[in-house]
Amino acid sequence: MDLRLAGHGALVTGSSSGIGTTIAETLADEGCDVLVHGRDAGAAAAVAERVAARGVRAEVVLGDLTEPGVAEQVALTARDFGAHILVNNAGPFAEHDWDSAQPSDWRAAFEGNVLPTVRVSQTLLPSLRANGWGRVITIGSRAVRTPLPNMVAYSAAKAAVVNMTTSLARHLAGTGVTANCVSPGVIVSPSMFRILQGQTDEQGQADEQGRADGANGGGDTTGHRDGPDEADIVAEYAPNPTGRLGRPEDIASAVAYLASPRADYVNGIELRVDGGITGTP
Numbered sequence: 001m002d003l004r005l006a007g008h009g010a011l012v013t014g015s016s017s018g019i020g021t022t023i024a025e026t027l028a029d030e031g032c033d034v035l036v037h038g039r040d041a042g043a044a045a046a047v048a049e050r051v052a053a054r055g056v057r058a059e060v061v062l063g064d065l066t067e068p069g070v071a072e073q074v075a076l077t078a079r080d081f082g083a084h085i086l087v088n089n090a091g092p093f094a095e096h097d098w099d100s101a102q103p104s105d106w107r108a109a110f111e112g113n114v115l116p117t118v119r120v121s122q123t124l125l126p127s128l129r130a131n132g133w134g135r136v137i138t139i140g141s142r143a144v145r146t147p148l149p150n151m152v153a154y155s156a157a158k159a160a161v162v163n164m165t166t167s168l169a170r171h172l173a174g175t176g177v178t179a180n181c182v183s184p185g186v187i188v189s190p191s192m193f194r195i196l197q198g199q200t201d202e203q204g205q206a207d208e209q210g211r212a213d214g215a216n217g218g219g220d221t222t223g224h225r226d227g228p229d230e231a232d233i234v235a236e237y238a239p240n241p242t243g244r245l246g247r248p249e250d251i252a253s254a255v256a257y258l259a260s261p262r263a264d265y266v267n268g269i270e271l272r273v274d275g276g277i278t279g280t281p
């Protein structure tokens with residue numbers, strides 16, 4: 001199926017690594033120009049090079065979205081790039097439970113996940129409206145439906161992101177701009193890999209290096225996994241009826257569909273791409 005994305009432009013925040021990289025590459029595979037974003041200049045440039053190799057326009061914008069004024073600047077660069085698809089992907093996670101989470105941890109969770117989404121979206125909205133067509137796709141989490149006791153602040157911040165998606169979709173009624181959310185399950189990105197590795201270390205599980213090798217499929221930064229340890233990790237940390245961990249491609253495919261004109265009639269949803277880990281409401 002042709003997603004009819006050719007000729008469109010997209011900003012993918014946090015696309016210098018992890019799931020965001022795969023989203024950028026997948027959109028490029030569909031003919032979409034991509035503005036790659038991150039803080040690490042070298043990593044972002046390398047991703048942009050791979051995106052451009054697919055025959056589309058690729059540029060880089062750098063900046064820490066938690067620093068004052070940066071999110072707005074990134075959005076203005078996206079406007080000038082011609083991006084009418086915004087993927088709010090950057091969203092750091094950190095582990096804190098109710099006993100350990102300090103006010104600064106709660107603040108960091110909201111400053112990393114909620115405020116950049118607000119600032120980039122708000123700044124880009126006028127040009128999306130003027131274009132008469134646009135997409136705001138924000139990455140949520142399985143933690144929205146199943147809040148994690150070891151990631152309380154992150155879970156709450158991601159719940160806010162879904163809530164914001166609904167109000168934004170309603171706000172944009174009749175403009176041709178839709179707002180949707182994709183909520184990943186446990187996806188083996190470098191960040192999630194570090195967390196999984198920490199959990200196995202803590203509980204003294206099996207051979208640490210074996211897990212590491214299994215969990216990143218031999219060093220692929222996008223985190224493909226096919227080692228024999230995957231079933232153990234799924235059973236212990238991410239039980240889901242599909243029986244495997246998620247891959248960045250699982251999320252990128254969902255984002256590409258929602259970004260496409262094929263999804264014109266899909267608006268205000270949270271699409272759970274989690275292998276069924278959150279169950280059926």
Ligand SMILES: NC(=O)c1ccc[n+]([C@@H]2O[C@H](COP(=O)([O-])OP(=O)(O)OC[C@H]3O[C@@H](n4cnc5c(N)ncnc54)[C@H](OP(=O)(O)O)[C@@H]3O)[C@@H](O)[C@H]2O)c1
Pocket residue numbers: 013014015016017018019020037038039040041043044063064065066088089090091092093112139140141142183184185186187188189190191192
């Ligand atoms: N992995 C999972 O299992 C999982 C599950 C549920 C939801 N999610 C969500 O999916 C999204 C992507 O996750 P991921 O696992 O790919 O995360 P990740 O590996 O931590 O993503 C890192 C990317 O985000 C950028 N980034 C982080 N903080 C930033 C900041 N303050 N300003 C600018 N850029 C920043 C990084 O830029 P630099 O490296 O250049 O600094 C990098 O490009 C996030 O919203 C995450 O919460 C992930």
